[in-house]
Amino acid sequence: MTPIREMGxxxxxxxxxxxxxxxxxxKDFRPGLGIRAKRVLHGVSFSVREGEIFGFVGxxxxxxxxxxxxxxxxxxxxxxxxxxxxxxxxxxxxRAHIGxxxxxxxxxxFLSAREILRFYxxxxxxxxxxxxxxxxxxxxxxxxxDAADAxxxxxxxxxxxxxxxxxxxxxxxxxVFLDEPMSGLDPIGRKDIRDIILxxxxxxxTVFMNTHILNDVEMICDRVAxxxxxRIRYEGPIRDFLKExxxxxxxxxxxxxxxAAQAIARDFTARVQTVGEQxxxxxxxxxxxxxxxxxxxxxxxxLSVTPNRISLERVFLEAVERGEAAEVAPDSEVEPxx
Ligand SMILES: Nc1ncnc2c1ncn2[C@@H]1O[C@H](COP(=O)(O)OP(=O)(O)OP(=O)(O)O)[C@@H](O)[C@H]1O
Ligand SMILES: [Mg+2]
Numbered sequence: 001m002t003p004i005r006e007m008g009x010x011x012x013x014x015x016x017x018x019x020x021x022x023x024x025x026x027k028d029f030r031p032g033l034g035i036r037a038k039r040v041l042h043g044v045s046f047s048v049r050e051g052e053i054f055g056f057v058g059x060x061x062x063x064x065x066x067x068x069x070x071x072x073x074x075x076x077x078x079x080x081x082x083x084x085x086x087x088x089x090x091x092x093x094x095r096a097h098i099g100x101x102x103x104x105x106x107x108x109x110f111l112s113a114r115e116i117l118r119f120y121x122x123x124x125x126x127x128x129x130x131x132x133x134x135x136x137x138x139x140x141x142x143x144x145x146d147a148a149d150a151x152x153x154x155x156x157x158x159x160x161x162x163x164x165x166x167x168x169x170x171x172x173x174x175x176v177f178l179d180e181p182m183s184g185l186d187p188i189g190r191k192d193i194r195d196i197i198l199x200x201x202x203x204x205x206t207v208f209m210n211t212h213i214l215n216d217v218e219m220i221c222d223r224v225a226x227x228x229x230x231r232i233r234y235e236g237p238i239r240d241f242l243k244e245x246x247x248x249x250x251x252x253x254x255x256x257x258x259x260a261a262q263a264i265a266r267d268f269t270a271r272v273q274t275v276g277e278q279x280x281x282x283x284x285x286x287x288x289x290x291x292x293x294x295x296x297x298x299x300x301x302x303l304s305v306t307p308n309r310i311s312l313e314r315v316f317l318e319a320v321e322r323g324e325a326a327e328v329a330p331d332s333e334v335e336p337x338x
Contacts, residue, residue, distance in 0.1 A: 019175055019206045020048035020071065025080035027066055027230075039230065040066055043080065046225040046235050053197060053207045055221035055238070057214070059320055063230040064210040065103050068179050071208075072100055084175065096125070099168035103179040103210075105160065109153030113144050113163050116152065117170060124171040138166040141199070143192055158189035165196060176200055178209040182216050194220050214312050226316060228323030234315065249288050251281045252303040253295050260298030264291060278303065 027041035041063050048054040058064050069075045071082055073089050085094040107116050114135060121131045139148045142162040147155065152163065161181065168176055181197065182190045190213070197220055200207050211217060217224060218238065225235040256264075256279045265272040268291050270283040279300075283291050285307065292302060 016049040016051060018047045019050050019085060020046075020054075020208060021081075021083045022046050022067070022071070023081050025067065025070060025082060026078045027063070027070065027075075028078045039078075041070075041077070041230045044227065044230065044232055045080075046232055048206060048208050049223070050206055051201065051204055052222040053201050053209065053220050055217040055224040056208065056210045056227065057212060057217055057224050057316065058227035059212060061229075062227045064227060065179055067227070068177060068208075068210055071177065072098075096171065097174045099171070099173035099176040101161075101164045101168040101176075101178040101181060103183075105164035105167070107152045107160065107163060110151055112149045112151055113139060113155075113159075113166070114148045116163065117166055120167045120170045126171055134170060134172075138169055141169075142166045142196060157184045158186065158192075161185060161189070161193065165193065169200075173205070175206045175208070178207065180210055180212075182211065182213050190216060214316055218312050224312075226319045228320050231323065233319035233323060238312070248282055248307070249285055250304075250306045251283065251288065251291065251295070252306075253279045253281065253300040254303055256295060256300035257298055260295070260300065263298075264294060267294070 023045050025041050025044040026039065028037040028039050030037045044063070044067060046056075056064050056067065066075070070077045071084060071089055073092075073095070076090070082089045085097055087094040111119070117135045117138060118131055121134055122128075126134050139145055142165055144159065144162050144166070147159060152160065155163070161184070165178070165181065168178065178197070181193050185193060194216060197207055197209070201220075209221075221238050223235070223237050226233045254277060261272050261274070261279055264270055264281060268281075268283050268287050270281050270287070270291065273280045281291065281295075288305060292305070295302065
């Protein structure tokens with residue numbers, strides 16, 4: 001398939017102001033004296049535009065958190081440059097305008113959500129008389145009203161994640177950086193967090209989020225960059241991913257006899273996969289009807305027909321596979337031990 005960057009079609013959002021610009025970032029970690037440095041970011045470049053939800057997507061260990069730490073000024077890049085709101089990331093000037101949810105936020109177990117949010121409000125310079133209003137509004141917004149005075153030690157993972165998001169928003173930032181905001185949440189928790197993120201966008205904020213949950217990415221992100229082993233494999237609008245597979249549908253069948261499954265795979269050049277009792281078939285859109293007819297004829301029951309569902313997943317898996325293939329990169333070790 002064509003990498004998104006090479007599709008050569010300008011999208012509307014290309015005119016928007018760049019909020020984050022990352023250029024050729026390299027990061028080496030030196031585990032200890034005399035031990036080879038390990039390169040984990042190999043010239044990463046991408047940009048985030050005003051008002052969009054940007055998904056920074058990649059498998060475990062790809063370098064998402066490392067990139068975000070560089071953006072937050074928590075660690076320094078070995079090379080390259082990163083700018084937020086037009087300022088170099090070393091510069092403190094932009095910090096008042098950004099919010100940050102770390103990967104595993106830690107809060108004191110003996111404080112309540114209300115107390116910790118008051119603390120963060122004062123810490124981030126919210127004016128004295130505005131603190132209460134701000135804290136109450138956020139408690140309501142992230143859905144913690146019923147538990148706001150309970151100790152955080154009694155909170156579930158999803159509730160802590162909400163506290164983390166409220167903390168990131170306490171000073172009304174223009175840009176919000178979230179490291180795996182949905183990780184460890186149940187489907188309801190994930191939906192709530194998605195809704196919060198969509199609300200941030202509707203308020204005109206820009207959201208950068210690290211994640212490997214593709215379903216969430218498909219649902220809410222405007223643009224994505226896929227990073228694999230420290231290299232960007234794709235960057236582009238999410239609708240271009242979806243368009244790629246416009247003509248595909250996923251069909252889930254039950255009670256499809258094995259010979260019929262084989263015949264369907266052959267006759268329709270469809271991808272057929274048996275999952276437990278069910279058979280999942282991926283087929284081009286134009287062939288949905290004849291395929292369904294053949295399946296029904298063979299005695300199968302049709303459980304669902306879903307257009308486009310796994311498109312991003314396919315792009316993602318291909319990017320990962322290509323990343324693995326490129327693994328023998330000569331520059332992955334940067335320096336011999338002395
Ligand atoms: N302080 C460090 N010292 C040495 N290596 C590190 C350090 N921090 C991260 N790494 C390595 O850098 C690579 C990228 O890690 P990073 O945490 O950025 O990945 P990630 O994409 O956020 O993964 P995950 O989805 O698991 O959160 C990994 O191989 C990791 O082991
Ligand atoms: Mg991470």
